[in-house]
Amino acid sequence: MKTRITELFGIRHPIIQGGMHYVGYAELASAVSNAGGLGIITGLTQGTPEALAREIARCHDMTDKPFGVNLTFLPAFQEPPYPEYIDAIIQGGIRIVETAGRNPEAHLPRMKAAGIRVIHKCTSVRHSLKAEKIGCDAVSVDGFECGGHPGEDDVPNMILLPRAAESLKIPFVASGGMADARSLVAALALGAEGMNMGTRFMATKEAPIHENVKQALVAADELATRLIMRPIRNTERVLDNKAVDEILRLETEKGSGIGIMDIRHLVAGAENRKVLQEGMMDNAAWSCGMVCGLIHDVPSVKELIDRIMAEAEALIRGRLEGLLAA
């Protein structure tokens, strides 16, 4: 399939694996790129710019296809050394960066000068337009369904994607709630040039996370996620568990007086890592999209992507063309 996104990134299929903290290592990124999509290493998961440089080198050993790095600018307890992470990205020969969180404008000139294409993740049309204005090459439009941080506007993709299509000149992919061929064909119909998946890629053989997490995704239905940190305007969609029950209890108890320090022990990176890497399922809140309701198996990345592309073709040529013929 050829779209403006496959052309921009030099990939075979219009499918991107979004950056995911403690999930987006070289194993997953290379598997996605080898299967014809765009794999993304999560920069900050590496902890230091030197470790990111090593992870990029490891990924180059696993694939000769394009892959990218995610740089997330979210509120952190301690600001990471972003310029040094960008050095590692440039010196590692990376040509695609997915930015997310705050406006990446301050870092764009260096990345653009190094020939890097930047896709910025946005949860609203106004942020997408801003990304276009400051020179991003593409946008990943993250609807309210998404795993992780959906922003504070609560607009689902059925509305957000056509609004983005009405407003943007640069290409965009649909992100949030994307799981299969139906998602891809719908995203294309709504004006996107491809799709970005997070949660779905966690339930694959190559995702380097604990088997308990993969099985939790298969078991969960579309009602299993919760929104935490709304009162501090850092909303995150997570899978329900004991830690999430406790966070929501504290949010109710403390009302608007709640601060991040009240829940830090239940959302901190070290505890999150214990869930994803060690399978301690109730230790902390962990990002998960409503799309878990559409995840019923744990295929290899290649099986998943091949299945999506074959079924998308069948949907377009069979069901959609067939409707017109009737």
Ligand SMILES: Cc1cc2nc3c(=O)[nH]c(=O)nc-3n(C[C@H](O)[C@H](O)[C@H](O)COP(=O)(O)O)c2cc1C
């Ligand atoms: C476990 C997990 C961790 C995530 N971590 C990050 C992150 O560090 N940076 C980022 O930009 N997005 C992160 N995301 C968001 C994804 O890149 C993607 O935008 C989102 O998962 C799309 O929604 P979906 O889960 O419905 O596919 C994360 C998502 C998940 C599920």
